[in-house]
Amino acid sequence: MAEDADPARRSIGARRNPDSAEAILQAAETVLVEAGYAGFSIEAVARRARAGKPTIYRWWPSKAALLLEVYQRQKRVDVPDTGRLEEDLVGFLKNLFAHWRETSSGSVFRSLIAEAQSDETAAAALADYSLGRRSHTAQIIERAKARGEIPAEIDSAVVADLIASFAWRHLLTNRLDEDEATIGKAVNYVMRGIAAPAS
Amino acid sequence: MAEDADPARRSIGARRNPDSAEAILQAAETVLVEAGYAGFSIEAVARRARAGKPTIYRWWPSKAALLLEVYQRQKRVDVPDTGRLEEDLVGFLKNLFAHWRETSSGSVFRSLIAEAQSDETAAAALADYSLGRRSHTAQIIERAKARGEIPAEIDSAVVADLIASFAWRHLLTNRLDEDEATIGKAVNYVMRGIAAPAS
Amino acid sequence: MAEDADPARRSIGARRNPDSAEAILQAAETVLVEAGYAGFSIEAVARRARAGKPTIYRWWPSKAALLLEVYQRQKRVDVPDTGRLEEDLVGFLKNLFAHWRETSSGSVFRSLIAEAQSDETAAAALADYSLGRRSHTAQIIERAKARGEIPAEIDSAVVADLIASFAWRHLLTNRLDEDEATIGKAVNYVMRGIAAPAS
């Protein structure tokens, strides 16, 4: 996981050095994976990236900003389009859990959420990001509306919220390896409801 | 608000001094409310409580332990029992949001969740606590099962999880003042499902 | 070097428990030998002696007092009486160095001197003790005066001071294993002087 391509990276003149930025983002990710959020400090990232702390502060005014960019660099999770909403949602959650579990994304996003609890700007950034993601997720639902699978008056934002909340809580409580059946149930309840059919 | 009933609290012999414990828990809560999770340090709590740091560390081995006890001391939120599950769930969420909004509980619980992202023991403690709460919430659902309102084969743990997740995410993203209608929708979707009725 | 004859020493009622006192003094000596002055704390002594700190503070108001008693308990060094002052002084120094080197006395006395540099009462106690010792040493010289070996007008206190100073400095600078010849020279210079004989 080496991050120091060149042993002595230098300024490349009066502009941002992409190598440095890359090294810093790489280092941030590595530190987060190796030492967790507890060991994630600007100091540690700078050491690992062989970068000066001011270089980091110049481009990322806060830990949150750095975390956010690290998260955004990562591959997005696939949103399936099977033609059936329930399958789409289950597939999405399965993919998301696997993504969070198997890459560093989970650690990064957890850290970002944690950071947002003490850092106002992190909270704002996370809110922005979440808004974007939610509307993205809502598209799955909108597609289902278009297909007539669900009524038009369903508030897709709320549904997306329910789904995302379920994912967040599993991430935050270390339950990403949850049984697939549980995911299925959760989605099914949202799809079909839990009330007994009016007989 | 005041935490120093006696200006010079002393040892009361070879056993825990309840006054000190009380002062420390009070101070922890006050610090958290006034300065937020970012300003919540053992140092600050000790200062505010006029207690020694070792006294805190003696009884609460980690920030997490202190946070957890502060949270548990607080009044529990009412779980309504109206005889109709949907009303119960909506009422529960409304009460919970109000509780989190209007008392320090929200700040405390947020902090606890954040702490759990970097502290293993905090994570374990939170998991324990959540388990207890979830089963508690599940009782609402079990009651509905008993009434025949919902089928017996519904996994009440998953339902409780959906509800709790929704609450957590609103807490963590500063959306406790969410429109009541939204809560209603969310619960309704879980109750009735979002799928269009098979026509 | 066990100091706890009985694993559960108890109070013996309303009077000083000699076993405790003994255990504490033993423990003080042991701690000093094993951990040096740096590790010599009331806390450590209490732990080692299985005694309560207040018990120590009751009988020895300061570290200095404890050190002093530990030092005084120890066997005194022999003061030879060979009938010749020079031999007496050399013998005394040799015995003293050996005593300091081979028993815990050296460590204890060093610590006492060090303690006296920051503790006023220790300084006073040390001054008292030194006065006694000096007059004791001066007796060697007085005997020589009586024998007519040295003139009566010699200030034996100053001579004792010179000899004691030499010893102290060797103790304080870890030079107790100094060559015997050096001791001989030092005493010889004091006895015969270093000036060239008036020819």
Added chain:
Amino acid sequence: MAEDADPARRSIGARRNPDSAEAILQAAETVLVEAGYAGFSIEAVARRARAGKPTIYRWWPSKAALLLEVYQRQKRVDVPDTGRLEEDLVGFLKNLFAHWRETSSGSVFRSLIAEAQSDETAAAALADYSLGRRSHTAQIIERAKARGEIPAEIDSAVVADLIASFAWRHLLTNRLDEDEATIGKAVNYVMRGIAAPAS
């Protein structure tokens, strides 16, 4: 006195800030004079110097190192050269006592000796320093040898040791205001010896 020439001393780049070093050494001296060795803590020095503790630890790895540098910064005591050894030695001791008495040097050096009793590195540093000073003092004696005042076979190191020991003990036992006559006697005994002339 005052230690904060500039109210907000800052870093001057990636190298040692002489202002900070100066402020710290000044503060160390002041603290030692005002509060004695007992009150001499890195914490106190940092407070007084308005410096961060890590800054002190960066440059002086131990209290001993700081003490030593404080001592070495101070003006050296004059070594007289009157042409007569006895006068030189008496003058040297008088100057030394006055220097120790009237400046902070006495306190500093006492503390250094005390520190050396518990800190190995302090002991080594002190030994080094003493060696240098002893050879320095020995020069007085060597000069006397050159003049034929004393025989060549006199071990000047031992003589210097006797003189320095006398000074140390007076310092360590608060007897720097000793009668001048006593100093005279001590030197005289070393010069002429105390033995009665062979009649």
Added chain:
DNA sequence: TCATAAACGAGACGGTACGTCATGTCTTTTT
């Protein structure tokens, strides 16, 4: 062409908090 400006690594700076240790005082319980 060459001065300027910006970015770089490095690392020192004044601070705050960490978690631990020792201090000397206190009270309860036991003998």
Added chain:
DNA sequence: AAAAAGACATGACGTACCGTCTCGTTTATGA
């Protein structure tokens, strides 16, 4: 009455990071 036990407030220990600063170097750009 004294001892054990151990909790207490206090404060120093030495370390890790914080975010800011200045250095000396490097390179692209613009006068």
